[in-house]
Structure formats: structure tokens, C-alpha cells
Amino acid sequence: MKNFKWEVVKKDSFSNARCGNINTPHGTIQTPAFIFCATKASLKSLSAQQAKENDTQIILSNTYHLMLQPGDETISNQGGLHNFMNWKGPILTDSGGFQLFSLGYGSVADEIKGKRNLSNRKKSLIKVTEEGAIFKSYLDGSKHLLSPEKSIKIQRNLGADLILVFDECTPYNITKSETAASMERSHRWSARSIEEFYTSNYYPSMKGVSGNQKLYGIIQGGIYEDLRNESIDFNLKNDFFGLAIGGSLGATKKEMYNVVKYTTNNLGEKFPIHLLGIGDPIDIWTLVKFGIDTFDCVMPTRIARHGVALTRENSKGKINLKNAKYKNDKNPLELGCKCNTCTNYYRSYIHHLFKSGEILGLQLISLHNIYFMNFMMQTIRDSIKNDNFENAKNDWFSA
Template structure:
């Protein structure tokens, strides 16, 4: 039976208002974090526009790297020779990597990323996925067009070389539009891939990493139940909820609710690829411990700064900020948020200066880390509902 001697997850406090919200302590070899928490995406080994030092200044506790992108460039072998991703990118805190499955299948099916997350977007893109078989996935590299294969064994091997603390089984993400029969077939294949991921993980297990299983099953409750039971019975350290989460926000919340009722109750629970503020409040109440999403730094590159209250964000490209002397948010206490006027950042955006994206990105990270700190405090104090009203305009 797999054990994780250098890892732990302890529930410290549960919401007294009848929800599943909880405060946890997640221990890893690179540090301990409190949950609920937000995992910032360093897709290709870097947070867009921000150094690890800037991430720390903004309050970030943990980041994520993407197996798919890192295997393509610069390659897992080089990262291993450089001492692992912690040494390579100089982030000294806890780190997570995904299995690579989501990127392969979302790129292979065009707009599947939007469908998985319950967004309506019919804009397709070029398909890179060539074949899914029992062995794994065969796809074309976006870097040089070469043909690559990713199997459960190779996914675990890559994640081991990258060296993140928290890693994932290999799985397939099905889209909303596929038939139930394919969703069921894919789920069972992901379970078999999960068994192979566990076996490969166990062969090289040295206590430096912990493995998460992934719940699949699409929009079908009976399939989700089967997948929840499968992950609970396997020797995973944590559980992730993945796959298609429906075609609407309501369906997304319903599916997430199904899963948290059935998964292993003592393991940390991660919700893959979700990170909007409203979704975080709802899913914290459902029992989610960690979230990841690229949105804080992605929207920064388009001039959007997150805010507490109001509409939740401001578009600094708008003319209304041309002569606005106010900083983004002086209460956050970091220079990006407190020492530069909105007018200056508006000017930088209009002038095409890269500093604009850097300042807004760090501000957005600081907003999200404050959100999670305040959520943890509100769970302890029983004030989650009133805190949500402070953050979200009805």
C-alpha cells in the first residue's frame, strides 16, 4: 500500500453553518499551506510576466506547471539535469503539475476547453490529437510538428523529472458534446490508465511526491459515482475533480456537488481549471480545498484588474481611467497595487508597454491571495455569506 511519509493533510476546522467548507493544512516537502487556497498556473515553467519573488511578494503559496508544455519545451530530461523545476525556475514553495491529459485532449478537440468548464464558445482551433488508444495518446507537437506519444507511464516519468510535490494520474477529459457511451468508455480507460499511473509511481516512489487521482464521468451522475468510488478505493494522496462539468454554471455546481458527496472524505480535494471568484465561494461551500486557473494573469495581459466588490474587475484600457490618479488598491500593500496610478497603467497599455501587464498581473495575484485568506478567516468565524456579499455584487 502506498504511503506518503513527507506529506499530510489535516482538517483543522469545519464550517458551522451547514456547508462542507473546511480549513485544512497541506504539508509537502517544499512547505505547508493552508486551504482553501489558489494555485497559480506557471504553464511553461513561469508565471506570465512575474518572477517567483514577485509571486511571493503578492502572497502566493503554491504554483502549477503543465506537463504537456514542459515535455515539449524544454523537455523533462533537461529540467531534471537542471535540478528539477524548483531549482530551474527558483520557486521554493509547494508545486503541482497536471498529467498532460487536459492539454492534449483540449487541443485535439478544438473548443473542448470551454465545454469542459461550462462555457459557451464554438470557436474551433486546429486539432493536434492524432489517436487515443488503450496505450495512451498520440499527438503532434505544436513546437516542431514531431509526432509524440504520452502514456500513463511516460506522464508519471515526466512529472517525476520535473519534480513537483503534487502530481496527477494520466486521464482523458471528455467534452460536453460526446455521447454517453464514449464518456463511459473513456472513464473506464482513465481508470485503467490510473492503475498504470499508480504502478509507475510506486516503482520510483521516494517520498518526494504525492499522487492525485482524478474523478471523471462527464455530466452523468451514475458515472461520476463510479469514478468517485474508484478514486476512493485507490491509494491516492489527493482527489481531483476533472472532466466535463456541464453546459451551464448550474450544471457545473450540481456535478461538483455530486462528486464531493462520494469522494474520500479525508483527502485534499482539487477542482481542476476553475478559479472565478463566484465559483470559488460556491465550491468552497461544496468542500473544495484548492483551485487552479490561468485567468488572473491572462486577463492582466488584456488590461483587466481584479477588484474586491463592484463588478469584480476594471478594464484599464477604458478612457475613464485616462486621468484617474487612484492606485489599483492601496490596501494590498504591494507597489504594483499602491504606487502606480490607474492613469499611468492606462497610458502603459495604450503605449504597448510590457510593464502594464506585469503590474496588473501582480495586482491580480495579490487580489486572489487576499480572497483566499479572507475566505479561510470567514470559515473560521462563520461569516462566509457576508464576506461573499463584500466581494460579489449581486
């Protein structure tokens, strides 16, 4: 069984892009890497074996959803997430903060990513106090408190290799003083998360049901450089294995890029750097250049459920197989793609599956999208190793 270790193995000569290895007890993650969201311990229509067969290195599951169904104690009794879902590779769990505040505010999920559309979704967050966040379950309306201590305890019960501190996620459209107050609360919650991680009340210190774990801190501060500096200083003073960039990233892609670039420029090479909730290919290529090592996003499997496949054949980077123009199309989803879907099925057939309401359609596109993202990440890693990153980026988007 491997111990935890982070190392940079190759730096791009012309940018801050880098290749590295994150060693965990359940395997090594070659970075830059994409982390697929198995939010409820499932990759939506795909088995863990299918994910592995398509070169997936690591998955993410969610504290908020799993505490409600089936419950972290149930998963702990099964030996943790690895056993529960038969995934033999590394797992990261988020703290539940993003989902809690996203569902609670109704719009924060979009606004963190620079989208300003307000959601009509019913809000579930009741109250945020220094103790934690009180919310109503979206399943049955029951009330729950999620605190830093409870979040860490749940994540130790889930047994992921990499876990995150509990933080408060705020939307874009709040004042600087409100952003600062939220950041300061997140720092206090982070300190409590660390303390809980080191306790030995129910597992040995720094361990969960599956053995050793490592803790990531989260850098907050919104779009404000002085607040980002303050949060960076706080996180660097603590003994984290890795750091995640969280909070609002602005109202536009340019603003997001500026926030991430500024933050990574002040972090160095000591930690693997994770960017929460970003997964668009153009964003990944751009942000790898600033020194981001891992990304997570629901996008590849979420769009697959709506008949949308990732592609390099147009500027949008996507095609919708529900469109009538694919009814008689004898091409694969992506010309030259070597995934099982593209080597065995036409667009015409997948169009038919969605028109017929057949589950196989979303499975076939999900397989393609996962393969597509992993192939892209391998292309990025190869380009860094060969000092060919910019040319590889241009080639990727000109194909």
C-alpha cells in the same frame, strides 16, 4: 524536511467549507488555496520571488508543455522544477491530459467549463488508443506519444511535490455512453499511472528528482451521477494522497455547481479535494462551500496580459485598463488594496503603459491580480475559522 500530511483544522458550522493544511517537503499549503499556473515554469512576466512576496503558496506547471520545451530531461538535469525556476514552495504538475485534449479537440477546454464556443484553433491530436494519445507538437509538428507511463515519468523528472494521474478529457457535447467509455479508459490509465509511480526503474518508488512525491487521482463521469459514483468508487479504492475533480462539468454554472456538490458530498474528509481549471471568484466562493480545498486556473495572469484587473467595484469583477475612461483616472486599480501596484501607481499610468505597448503594464496588473486572489483566499479561510463564511461572501461581493 516535512513529510506529506493532510488534515482538516476547522469546518464551517453551516456548510461543507473547511480549512486544512497540506504539508509537503517544500512547505505547508493552507487551504482553501488558489494554485497559480506557471504553465511553462513561468508566471508570465513575474519571478518566483514576486509570486512569493504576494503570498502565493503553491504553483502549477504543465507536463505537456514542458515535455516539448525545454524537455523534462533538461529540467531533471537542473535538479527539478524547484531549482530550475528558483521556486522554494510546493509545486503541483498536471498530467498533460487536459492540455493535450484541449489542443487536440479544439473546444474541450471551454466545454469542460460550460462554454460552448467552438475554437478555430488547429487541432493537434492525431489519435487516441489504449496505449495513449498520439499528437503533433505545436512547436515543430513532430509526432509524440503521451501515455500514462510517460506522463508519470515526466512528472517524476520535473520533481513536483504533487502529481496527477494521466486521464482523458472529453468535451460536453458527447453521449453518455461515450462519456462512460472515456471514464473507463481513464480508470485504466489511472491504474497504469499508479503502477509507474511505484516503479524504481529510474528513481526510488514514489519519488522524483526532488525527493518524495504524492499522487492525486482524478474523478471523471461528466454530468452523470451514476458515472460520477463509479469513478468515486474507483478512486476511493486506490491509495491516492488527494483527489481532483475533472471531466466535463456541464453547460452552465448551475450544472457545474450541481456536479461538484454531488461529487464532494461523497468524498468525506480523508483527501484534499482539488477542482481542475476553475478560478472565477464567484465560483470559488460558491464551490468552497461544497468542500473544495484547492483551485487552479490561468485566469488571473491571462487577463492581466490583456489589460484586465480584478476588482470588487462592479458586478463583473473586472476592469479593462485599455478603456479610454481610465486615461486620466488617479485611482489605484482597487481602492483599499495593499498590493505594490495599488499603493504606487494610478490607473492612468497603467492605461498609458498598455497604450504604449510597455511590458511593465502587464506585470503591474499581474502583481495586483495575484495579490487579489491570495487576499481573497485568506479572507475565505478567516471566515471559515470564524464561522462567518456566508456573511463574508456577501460582504465581498457587495463592496
